[in-house]
Amino acid sequence: MKKSFETIKLATDNFCEGNKIGEGGFGAVYKGRLSNGQDIAVKRLSMGLAQGDIEFKNEVMLIAKLQHRNLVRLLGFNLEGSEKLLIYEFVQNASLDNFIFDPRKRANLDWDRRYKIIGGMARGLLYLHEDSRLRIIHRDLKASNILLDEEMNPKISDFGTAKLFVIDQTQGNTNRVVGT
Structure with missing residues (x-):
């Protein structure tokens, strides 16, 4: 499901540092809460990385087709302007x-x-x-x-x-x- 950038921005309190739950090689991960009360994890890919484009497409194409209790669930994505967001189920105990x-x-x-x-x-x-x-x-x-x-x-x-x-x-x- 595609989520608007504004919806995700609101859910993460404008990608507030206090909501940052991780940092990877291609961007930061933020905890958010949708208006329906659902907790989410949002991976915001770093802008300007060509490698990040490949990672984004790869992740959306592969994980969207997978469903298993031992794989994290991709709930949606956003590709708006230079922003690339992946929206996942929030997993309570981190890594x-x-x-x-x-x-x-x-x-x-x-x-x-x-x-x-x-x-x-x-x-x-x-x-x-x-x-x-x-x-x-x-x-x-x-x-x-x-x-x-x-x-x-x-x-x-x-x-x-x-x-x-x-x-x-x-x-x-x-x-x-x-x-x-």
């Missing part, structure tokens, strides 16, 4: 790296919870590689791209560098180094 690298939060990752997170990540990857209509290789899977919902269920995010494979393809070549 896995916030738990791994924070001594206090790490205590919440007992072995049962870690096993549940690993299993969810594996189900998400299996869906991408084998079970979806598309064959997708993520190419930037890391703790900061694994989001945790309120029940600590993992959701794979950030498909900007993902690569689409044909159904029976088992290997591929790339012309550029991607990922972290």
Whole structure:
């Protein structure tokens, strides 16, 4: 679904620093709330990056066609003037790296919870590689791209560098180094 820039600007309080929840290589992510009360996460891609154009198109084209409980859901996008926005479901507990690298939060990752997170990540990857209509290789899977919902269920995010494979393809070549 396409959302107007003004709607997203209002939802994020004009992309207020206090609503910034993350920063990636291609832009910042802001928490927002739509007029219907739904919380959202908005990735605002940095202006003027040609690479950002590719990442934006790649993410919209791929993730819009995917639906799995262990993948973050793309709710919409906005491409207005020089602005490029991706609107996602808001995932309550941020990313896995916030738990791994924070001594206090790490205590919440007992072995049962870690096993549940690993299993969810594996189900998400299996869906991408084998079970979806598309064959997708993520190419930037890391703790900061694994989001945790309120029940600590993992959701794979950030498909900007993902690569689409044909159904029976088992290997591929790339012309550029991607990922972290």
